[in-house]
Amino acid sequence: MDKPEILMSPGPTPVPPEVLLAQAQPLVYHRGPGYGALLREVTEGLQQIMKTSNDVLVFASSGTGGLESVVANLLSPSDRVVVPVAGYFGERFAKIAVAYGADVRTIDYAWGQAVRTDDVKAALDEAPAKAVFMQQSETSTGVIHDVEAVAAVVKEAGVLLAVDAVSSLGAVPYDGDGWGVDVTVGGSQKAFSATPGLAFVSVSPAAWEATKTATNPRFYFDWAAYKASYDLKNPENPFTPAISLMLGMRVALRRYLDEGVDNVLARHRILSAATKEGVRALGLDLFGEGREKAWAVTAVRAPEGIDGNELVAKVRADHSIILAPGQGPLKGKVFRIGHLGYYDRFDIIRCLAALELTLHSMGYPVKPGSGVAAAEQVFAARPAASADPTVR
Amino acid sequence: MDKPEILMSPGPTPVPPEVLLAQAQPLVYHRGPGYGALLREVTEGLQQIMKTSNDVLVFASSGTGGLESVVANLLSPSDRVVVPVAGYFGERFAKIAVAYGADVRTIDYAWGQAVRTDDVKAALDEAPAKAVFMQQSETSTGVIHDVEAVAAVVKEAGVLLAVDAVSSLGAVPYDGDGWGVDVTVGGSQKAFSATPGLAFVSVSPAAWEATKTATNPRFYFDWAAYKASYDLKNPENPFTPAISLMLGMRVALRRYLDEGVDNVLARHRILSAATKEGVRALGLDLFGEGREKAWAVTAVRAPEGIDGNELVAKVRADHSIILAPGQGPLKGKVFRIGHLGYYDRFDIIRCLAALELTLHSMGYPVKPGSGVAAAEQVFAARPAASADPTVR
Structure with a gap:
């Protein structure tokens, strides 16, 4: 039977039909009251979810374009930046800064550690x-770094803080202004459950001030141009x-805000717990520090004798479910299971069942249904289903 | 009655329902055979329309991102580039090069002149x-520059030629390899009738060679990264x-190629002629050099005593048809009428009728139907309607 593949990777994530159908609407002309x-x-909507009153700029690009805009707008060549690197996306932020000639002081962690x-x-x-440039969610390891704690130290030093929150924003608690974050970068294709191709960047007054003396070249990602266009009577890009x-x-944002920020976060917390209990019940080990905070992605150690990449390939080939392999x-x-975005409890159960079947077929001893049972216990321990955000 | 506004601006252009509905499909995961x-x-498809066997790279960005990629990948700071400027988009290409510290030698023309x-x-x-950086279609004036002739001179000098063909590719004849163009930049939202957000860049072997010594900073628009990902067994970005x-x-490309490159070009030529005859019959003057080649956009002088911006605003307010105002x-x-993309003869007739009604309401003497009649004469002079690409 021909059914679309099921995304359980940490992005792009599944997209509700209402969002997909909205993309089939006739274009709204990009200058005028409609687009404004x-x-x-x-x-x-993004300001509400980022909890910021700072400007938020929208780019037609993937999240990486948003990260590059941070380097292009805040820095001049040979400016010193501190970049904790605890995985693939820490490396990426550092690489972009290096590409622009910054003096990059990395703080190197083993992958899986928290900053x-x-x-x-x-x-x-x-x-x-x-x-300082950091991730909130280091997608490659699932680890959630403590932005609030780092921000306190960075603010005390009078230094700017830019946070790559692409794979966490909307899935784990975030408080841009409360924590004093200067720049937050997000993307459309993660917890918001829209499709990829949009990046979002919030800019604090201190960050705006820094742009005035930053000499790195920029045009398409020039923040000031986006701000000037947004400030027109009918906002534009x-x-x-x-479009x-x-x-x-x-x-996607209307759906998110209708569900309610707190409900969405609670849903992610519960689905994450169910995933982790299910995986543990199969005798697998979770990977990375601070698992209880990793509501976006669950990273799992491949069991002895089984290659994680082969496992991911086999789950996709046999069950059309797309997990993510380990990187670097x-x-x-x-291997990694994404559970950020448009997921309910049965998406997790389906994924655990597929994992059981695949592990079994690869010769790993599995008691059928044991992972699913552990997840069900997490759900069963919840109060009335009517009050549980993991129920449709 | 609530109907969507009608786009007769030079981009974004109307999008066929089949293309819009394709955007509502479930996502294809971006790594694997489906996306490959x-x-x-x-x-x-783009290689076929650009008439090139060079690499073509696809970016998630608007056309301007594609232009910036040219500057970032080909140049080092203080490299000398020659940029003919005969309108808004010539200015833009020059500005991007200036932003990256190039030594920009502009050739300054009055807007409306051809290079x-x-x-x-x-x-x-x-x-x-x-x-040398140039436009094929200078969208702000409608003028089509002679890329073939300029290319001959540029090649003789042993210099690279990059062409901004964003608003012409697919609407007017183009022969990338035949003319010896090194880099062609296109966009999704013009003659291809897809929606905005994708830029396309072709790269010749000589251009690749230049990237090796070009030191301008680049990451999101780094051509080499796109080439390496495309060359995987399942091409990726x-x-x-x-997605x-x-x-x-x-x-959109299937539709384009099904119609056939030559038919699409002929359709644009005829619709352009009908638009121009209709406008002339109203006693208005066309603007810009080489009108017979301006198949993408018709630029028209606002008549004495009528402000072009007001005219455009009134056509939109009264008739929900979006023309483009003059820039700079x-x-x-x-004012400008776009006729590149998903248009047939009756789109032109509707637009001319709206123009007649609006001019009349602004006190300009119009003989009702005279513009429409002139356009009809262009269509009537065609061979059998069954062989006319402007007929559905």
Whole structure:
């Protein structure tokens, strides 16, 4: 039977039919009241979820474009930046800064570790820095770094903090202004359950101030141009926007806010717990520090004698479910289950069942249904189903 | 009655329902055979329309991102580039090069003039240059520059030629390899009739060679990363692509190639002629050099005593038809009618009728139906309707 593959990777994530259908609407012309209202609604929705009153800019690009905009707008060549690297996306942020000639002071962790505040403080004490660039969710390991704690240290040093929250925003608690984050980068294709192609960047007054002296070249990602266009009577983008994706994003945000920020976060917390209990019940080990906070992605060690990449390939080939393999030093050793976005409890149960079947077929001893049973116990322990956000 | 506004601006252009509906399909995961086949089909379709066997790279960005990629990948700071400027988009290409610290030798024309080959030759003779950047269609004036003639001069000087063909590719004849163009930049939302958010860049072997020594910073728009990902067994993009827009683009290209390149070009030629005859019959003057070649956009002088911007605003307010106003020095003096993409003869007739009604309401003497009649005469002079590409 021909059914679409099921996304259980940490992005792109499944997209509700209402969002997909919104992308099939006739185009709204990108100059005028129609698009102005669309851009304003998307911007204000993002401010609400980022918990910020700072400007939020919308780019037609993937999340990486949003990260590059941070380097291009905040820095001049040879500016010193501190970049904790505890996985693939920490490496990426550092690489972008290197590409622009920054003096990049990485703090190197084994993949799977969480960023330690003391290390950031020590790196800032060594020499003056312009900014700290970090992830909230290090997608490659599933680890959630403690942005609040790092922000406190960074603010005390009078340095800018930019957070790559692409794979966490909307899935785990975030408080942009409360924590004092200067720049938050998000993307459409993660917890928001819209399709890929939009990046979002919030910019604090201190970050705006820094752009005035930053000499790195920029044009398509020039924040000031986006701000000037947004401030028109009918807000615009300086360059033709991805109108269809914006139409989808509006519906995705309405759904998100209708469900309610707290409910969405609770749903992610419960689905994450069920996934982790299910995996543990199969005798597998979770990977990475601070698992109880990893509501976006569950990283799992491949069992002895089974290659994680082969496991992921076989789950896809046999069951049309797309998990994510380990990257870099974790290749073959780890696999990842994404549960951020448009998921309910039965998506998790289906995924665990597929994992049981595949592990069994690869010769790993599995008691059929044991992972599913453990997940069900998490759900059964919840109060009345009517009050449980993991129930449709 | 609530009907969507009608796009007669030079982009975004109307999108066929089949393309819009393709954007509502479930996402194809961006790593694997499904997306690989999608990316390959889009790439090969673009090669066919650009008439090139060079690599074609696809970016999730608007056309301006594609232009910036040219500057970032080909140049080092203080490299000399020659940029003919005969309108808004010539200015833009020059501005991007300036933003990256290039030594930009503009050739300044009055808006509405066409680039002269002798001027390019003279600018190249003055001092060695790395590249020439030009438009094929200068969207702000409707003028089509003679890429073939300029290319001959540029090639003789042993210099790279990059062409911004965003608003012409697919609407006017183009022969990338035949003319010896090194880099062609296109966009999804013009003659292809897909929605905005994708940029396309072809790269010749000589351009690849230049990237090896070009030191401008680049990451999101780094051509080499896109090439490496495309060359995988299942072609990919290095960063999560705008999957929904790619699904739409595939359908748009299939429609384009089913209609046939020559038929599409003939359709644009005839619709352009009908538009121009209709406008002339209303006593209005066309704007810009080489009108018979301006198959993408018709620029019209606003008549004495009527402000072009007001005219455009009134056509939109009264008739929900979106024309484009004059930009820069042409503000208020010129208005523009886009006829590139998903248009047939009755789209032109409707637009001319709206123009007649609006001019009349603004006190300009109009003989009702005279513009429409002139357009009909162009269509009536065609051979059997069954062989006319402007008939559905």
